[in-house]
Amino acid sequence: MTPTYQQMGDWLEEIAGRFPEAFFEDLDGGIQLEEKALPDPDFPPGEMYIMGEYVHDLLGRYILLYYGSFAALLDEETEKGWKDEIFATVAHEFTHHLEETAGLHALDDKDLEFLREALAEYEDG
Numbered sequence: 001m002t003p004t005y006q007q008m009g010d011w012l013e014e015i016a017g018r019f020p021e022a023f024f025e026d027l028d029g030g031i032q033l034e035e036k037a038l039p040d041p042d043f044p045p046g047e048m049y050i051m052g053e054y055v056h057d058l059l060g061r062y063i064l065l066y067y068g069s070f071a072a073l074l075d076e077e078t079e080k081g082w083k084d085e086i087f088a089t090v091a092h093e094f095t096h097h098l099e100e101t102a103g104l105h106a107l108d109d110k111d112l113e114f115l116r117e118a119l120a121e122y123e124d125g
Contacts, residue, residue: 002075003082005067009033012065015087023094026101029055029062031090037068042119049073052089054096061100063093 003011016031024030040048049069055062065086074082095107 001078001082002071003079005033005035008067008070008082008086011083012086012090015083015090018087019090019094023098026061027063027097028060031063031065031093034064034066035068036066037072038066039069040115042115043122046072047122048118051085052093054093054100056100061097063090063097065089065093 012031012033038050038053039045040050042048049072050066051069051073052063052065055064070082070085074085077085092107099105099107
């Protein structure tokens with residue numbers, strides 16, 4: 001099942017509301033939903049997608065989620081599966097935000113190691 005962009009936006013709003021207000025501190029742009037997919041450029045097309053990202057740029061700090069990436073990877077999932085993945089992605093990006101504001105980078109290191117392992121598996125497979 002693939003929900004509409006609007007339906008995912010509604011779910012995202014509901015899920016984001018479950019996180020403590022303190023998580024939103026210094027998150028100038030809040031959480032935004034982009035309609036496009038964001039394929040990972042290090043993998044062949046259709047193999048790996050970026051579900052969301054924490055951004056700190058000239059516009060401020062914000063979290064982006066990519067509806068198209070969710071749709072590409074979760075088309076066979078139930079509503080619960082979609083909501084679980086939205087929650088996990090938002091929690092992951094909040095962790096990046098909180099670590100950055102505290103001057104830490106443990107999750108960045110973990111993400112980099114995951115991508116290295118996934119790329120090695122793909123190249124060996």
